[in-house]
Amino acid sequence: MFYPETDKNADCIILELKVNNTPDAAIQQIKDKKYAMRFQGKIGEMSKYSGRILAVGISYNRTNKKHKCKVEVL
DSSP: OBOOSSOTTSOEEEEEEEESSOHHHHHHHHHHTTGGGGGSOOTTSOOSOOSOEEEEEEEEOTTTOOEEEEEEEO
16 A cells, blocks of 8 residues: 555555455455555545545466566556
């Protein structure tokens, strides 16, 4: 996770890497495990960040040494 330190309006980034899988599977894990909750305030509190939350899924294939990437706004 990359938290904006100085500009609370900047985008937050959640990065997930999958080996021998797909970028969609990586983004699905981000959603299933609710990683974005770390950027949102607790119930009844204001969020510390007002920028977008970006889910970045990266896949790496060990056989052909290629990677793929997908970015989705949560």
